[in-house]
Amino acid sequence: xxxxxxxxxxxxxxxxxxxxxxxxxxxxxxxxxxxxxxxxxxxxxxxxxxxxxxxxxxxxxxxxxxxxxxxxxxxxxxxxxxxxxxxxxxxxxxxxxxxxxxxxxxxxxxxxxxxxxxxxxxxxxxxxxxxxxxxxxxxxxxxxxxxxxxxxxxxxxxxxxxxxxxxxxxxxxxxxxxxxxxxxxxxxxxxxxxxxxxxxxxxxxxxxxxxxxxxxxxxxxxxxxxxxxxxxxxxxxxxxxxxxxxxxxxxxxxxxxxxxxxxxxxxxxxxxxxxxxxxxxxxxxxxxxxxxxxxxxxxxxxxxxxxxxxxxxxxxxxxxxxxxxxxxxxxxxxxxxxxxxxxxxxxxxxxxxxxxxxxxxxxxxxxxxxxxxxxxxxxxxxxxxxxxxxxxxxxxxxxxxx
Amino acid sequence: xxxxxxxxxxxxxxxxxxxxxxxxxxxxxxxxxxxxxxxxxxxxxxxxxxxxxxxxxxxxxxxxxxxxxxxxxxxxxxxxxxxxxxxxxxxxxxxxxxxxxxxxxxxxxxxxxxxxxxxxxxxxxxxxxxxxxxxxxxxxxxxxxxxxxxxxxxxxxxxxxxxxxxxxxxxxxxxxxxxxxxxxxxxxxxxxxxxxxxxxxxxxxxxxxxxxxxxxxxxxxxxxxxxxxxxx
Ligand SMILES: Nc1ncnc2c1ncn2[C@@H]1O[C@H](COP(=O)(O)OP(=O)(O)OP(=O)(O)O)[C@@H](O)[C@H]1O
Ligand SMILES: [Mg+2]
Numbered sequence: 168x169x170x171x172x173x174x175x176x177x178x179x180x181x182x183x184x185x186x187x188x189x190x191x192x193x194x195x196x197x198x199x200x201x202x203x204x205x206x207x208x209x210x211x212x213x214x215x216x217x218x219x220x221x222x223x224x225x226x227x228x229x230x231x232x233x234x235x236x237x238x239x240x241x242x243x244x245x246x247x248x249x250x251x252x253x254x255x256x257x258x259x260x261x262x263x264x265x266x267x268x269x270x271x272x273x274x275x276x277x278x279x280x281x282x283x284x285x286x287x288x289x290x291x292x293x294x295x296x297x298x299x300x301x302x303x304x305x306x307x308x309x310x311x312x313x314x315x316x317x318x319x320x321x322x323x324x325x326x327x328x329x330x331x332x333x334x335x336x337x338x339x340x341x342x343x344x345x346x347x348x349x350x351x352x353x354x355x356x357x358x359x360x361x362x363x364x365x366x367x368x369x370x371x372x373x374x375x376x377x378x379x380x381x382x383x384x385x386x387x388x389x390x391x392x393x394x395x396x397x398x399x400x401x402x403x404x405x406x407x408x409x410x411x412x413x414x415x416x417x418x419x420x421x422x423x424x425x426x427x428x429x430x431x432x433x434x435x436x437x438x439x440x441x442x443x444x445x446x447x448x449x450x451x452x453x454x455x456x457x458x459x460x461x462x463x464x465x466x467x468x469x470x471x472x473x474x475x476x477x478x479x480x481x482x483x484x485x486x487x488x489x490x491x492x493x494x495x496x497x498x499x500x501x502x503x504x505x506x507x508x509x510x511x512x513x514x515x516x517x518x519x520x521x522x523x524x525x526x527x528x529x530x531x532x533x534x535x536x537x538x539x540x541x542x543x544x545x546x547x548x549x550x551x552x553x554x555x556x557x558x559x560x561x562x563x564x565x566x567x568x569x
Numbered sequence: 570x571x572x573x574x575x576x577x578x579x580x581x582x583x584x585x586x587x588x589x590x591x592x593x594x595x596x597x598x599x600x601x602x603x604x605x606x607x608x609x610x611x612x613x614x615x616x617x618x619x620x621x622x623x624x625x626x627x628x629x630x631x632x633x634x635x636x637x638x639x640x641x642x643x644x645x646x647x648x649x650x651x652x653x654x655x656x657x658x659x660x661x662x663x664x665x666x667x668x669x670x671x672x673x674x675x676x677x678x679x680x681x682x683x684x685x686x687x688x689x690x691x692x693x694x695x696x697x698x699x700x701x702x703x704x705x706x707x708x709x710x711x712x713x714x715x716x717x718x719x720x721x722x723x724x725x726x727x728x729x730x731x732x733x734x735x736x737x738x739x740x741x742x743x744x745x746x747x748x749x750x751x752x753x754x755x756x757x758x759x760x761x762x763x764x765x766x767x768x769x770x771x772x773x774x775x776x777x778x779x780x781x782x783x784x785x786x787x788x789x790x791x792x793x794x795x796x797x798x799x800x801x
Contacts, residue, residue, distance in 0.1 A: 169687040471664075
């Protein structure tokens with residue numbers, strides 16, 4: 168229907184002011200659409216970076232031990248309520264093999280085992296309760312991003328080294344290179360050298376945690392060859408529940424996604440996403456109403472022409488096609504213009520990792536630009552359908568006589 | 570004699586319903602033969618336009634039969650009628666009704682292009698020849714809005730001829746023109762009628778115009794009151 172396209176093009180070109188205004192209106196709506204997507208996406212990313220940045224997306228641990236059966240079951244019915252055991256499990260044996268298994272799941276980006284135990288750090292007269300965590304050397308920053316948060320020393324753990332938070336270091340009067348003793352709850356002790364001091368801005372981690380090489384933790388906690396959990400980071404944060412379910416089904420291990428441990432954050436992100444969605448829907452409604460009303464006026468103004476075209480052999484389909492195409496072209500042009508505008512306006516915003524307090528966290532990568540253009544064109548086409556249908560159904564006699 | 574180009578039998582047309590119903594055509598029967606140039610005369614409001622629209626398949630009669638080139642169009646669907654009009658009927662209206670965003674040449678090409686889906690080179694050549702025939706070669710690339718009233722009407726006539734129709738229906742084609750332009754247009758129609766044998770039905774109030782036609786049909790009070798062929 169080349170000819171119909173030519174006709175639509177001529178119509179749009181014959182009133183350049185009106186066409187430009189329409190395209191500008193659509194472009195504004197598309198700009199809002201993209202801006203909202205980028206802002207909501209950026210906000211979510213910022214929130215996630217700040218809170219989840221130092222957490223695993225999925226945690227894989229050994230399943231709870233089965234409870235021993237205390238009463239022989241001969242000839243009796245036993246009704247038992249199962250309660251999760253209160254003593255810490257022995258942990259996961261053969262972590263290397265599990266790591267290989269987990270690496271095979273699609274969407275898994277980072278794998279890091281850890282061994283957790285508790286005890287106190289002792290320096291002279293002062294003691295402080297701490298959670299001791301063993302990390303694999305070389306993967307210290309896989310989950311918690313120590314590298315970015317060091318205030319002294321290095322994040323790399325060497326044999327005999329320990330990483331502690333700034334608050335704890337101050338409480339114990341420690342600095343890099345100083346020795347400190349860890350005594351585990353089981354009574355074992357080990358002397359460590361502070362190799363790095365970090366500031367994460369997270370209370371518990373800054374004042375009551377110590378990180379040591381995995382082998383040291385296994386020795387002092389008496390868990391040779393075992394880990395408490397293997398932590399994962401995923402390519403897509405929001406895939407965590409699905410990935411967790413798949414891993415649990417395949418391995419029988421106890422698998423927890425972040426959406427369970429940080430349910431409130433998850434809810435907040437969802438609510439924020441919904442708010443953005445509402446704004447985007449309104450932007451699209453504006454496009455649809457604007458184009459529908461403009462085309463109604465256009466088809467009314469061109470009634471006489473439509474009648475003549477019908478008299479000279481234009482089918483209803485042809486008329487419909489011409490005016491729907493006009494709507495689609497306006498939508499496409501507005502979509503492209505709005506997208507260009509958005510790219511130009513949003514490009515100067517810093518990447519999310521570098522956003523300073525008070526700055527808008529805008530992530531153009533999450534602007535859904537393609538979707539915005541596609542939805543606008545689609546919306547404009549649908550908006551044009553009604554006036555175009557009315558035009559196609561005009562009685563040619565009435566249209567010519569007016 | 571061959572079958573008539575167009576024939577209507579016992580056509581009635583009623584506008585509206587109930588108390589406000591207007592019975593405009595009250596049993597009109599009329600046949601137009603090949604090569605005839607018919608003037609349709611009647612007072613204002615007598616139903617000339619109504620009859621022409623029914624003959625042109627733009628409107629349907631309330632009752633009665635419309636046959637063109639041997640085909641009964643009374644019950645044909647919209648697409649069939651549209652295609653039929655496109656091939657066999659040309660229109661010239663009182664107000665020229667050119668497409669304002671198109672040039673004279675593009676307007677003339679419209680009936681061909683809308684059927685083919687594009688503007689063929691062949692059609693372009695024919696349109697140019699038709700514009701030459703109506704004396705408007707130099708205006709071919711002017712926008713419709715840049716033409717005078719008489720020029721527009723001549724472009725409209727060229728457009729009506731584009732697909733080589735058997736019949737041209739002209740509803741007061743000179744009603745909007747001064748005498749000189751009106752006579753020029755009538756001369757043009759008469760020449761086309763002579764040279765190509767296209768049949769014409771021309772509605773008018775104007776006796777001088779009617780005098781140029783080969784047959785004179787008078788409509789009055791919704792019926793054909795007189796029908797007279799000029800003795801040649
Ligand atoms: N759509 C309509 N609805 C109701 N009545 C109509 C309609 N169209 C025409 N009429 C009536 O039908 C009658 C004939 O109208 P028509 O336009 O056919 O007359 P005409 O002979 O062409 O007049 P004129 O010479 O003024 O053009 C008029 O009384 C008119 O009011
Ligand atoms: Mg009339």
